[in-house]
Amino acid sequence: MPELTPSEVVERLSRLYGRPRLMPSGDPLAELVLTILSQNTSDRNSGRAFVRLLRRYRSWREVAEADLGGLVETIREGGLANQKAPRIQAALRAALARSPDGDLGFLRDLPLEEARAWLRSLPGVGPKTAACVLLFSLGRPAMPVDTHVERVAKRLGLIPNSASAEQAHELLEAWVPPELVYPFHMCLVKHGRRTCTARNPACDRCPLVSSCPFGAARLGLTPAATS
Numbered sequence: 383m384p385e386l387t388p389s390e391v392v393e394r395l396s397r398l399y400g401r402p403r404l405m406p407s408g409d410p411l412a413e414l415v416l417t418i419l420s421q422n423t424s425d426r427n428s429g430r431a432f433v434r435l436l437r438r439y440r441s442w443r444e445v446a447e448a449d450l451g452g453l454v455e456t457i458r459e460g461g462l463a464n465q466k467a468p469r470i471q472a473a474l475r476a477a478l479a480r481s482p483d484g485d486l487g488f489l490r491d492l493p494l495e496e497a498r499a500w501l502r503s504l505p506g507v508g509p510k511t512a513a514c515v516l517l518f519s520l521g522r523p524a525m526p527v528d529t530h531v532e533r534v535a536k537r538l539g540l541i542p543n544s545a546s547a548e549q550a551h552e553l554l555e556a557w558v559p560p561e562l563v564y565p566f567h568m569c570l571v572k573h574g575r576r577t578c579t580a581r582n583p584a585c586d587r588c589p590l591v592s593s594c595p596f597g598a599a600r601l602g603l604t605p606a607a608t609s
Contacts, residue, residue, distance in 0.1 A: 431460025523560035530574025
């Protein structure tokens with residue numbers, strides 16, 4: 383079992399990065415598109431592509447029915463546009479076929495697993511995308527696990543190193559209380575970007591190092607020395 387509790391992780395990291403506060407956007411389709419755009423690129427680039435898309439098209443249905451070449455050019459700044467444009471259209475077309483008015487607010491009232499299953503039945507929507515839509519647009523306690531969250535969680539021993547990305551979602555969501563899902567996710571994202579980086583992590587200034595097997599080993603510390 384992990385030495386840390388979810389509340390300890392959030393409290394220690396919040397002292398360093400501030401306590402995240404969730405303000406759901408209320409627009410699941412927008413979150414769906416933005417999450418697809420954010421894959422394998424920076425937030426800055428995906429954000430710019432998203433703004434260009436909003437400026438060019440008046441509705442999500444217009445995006446779904448747009449000329450593919452035009453959509454590719456519109457989101458090119460976000461990277462991998464040739465792959466992301468058809469993914470966006472396929473997901474939007476499927477969602478709009480089931481909910482023609484484009485209002486996915488009903489996902490707020492479904493049991494969480496039913497809402498997740500509805501989203502994951504859309505083409506190209508995996509566990510991370512579904513969790514992002516549920517958490518960021520609707521405030522549901524679904525745990526998105528990106529590369530930063532997965533890396534930090536494994537280094538801390540919160541999940542096994544052998545866990546797949548899909549297993550990481552399930553394990554962390556089961557471990558973290560619903561009211562802490564958002565701050566836990568955001569704190570681990572910030573920690574992975576700023577301190578517990580993929581290369582040369584700053585273990586010497588990490589507020590979690592006293593409970594981190596990876597950090598203790600890297601700094602040559604024993605559990606007693608880190609307590």
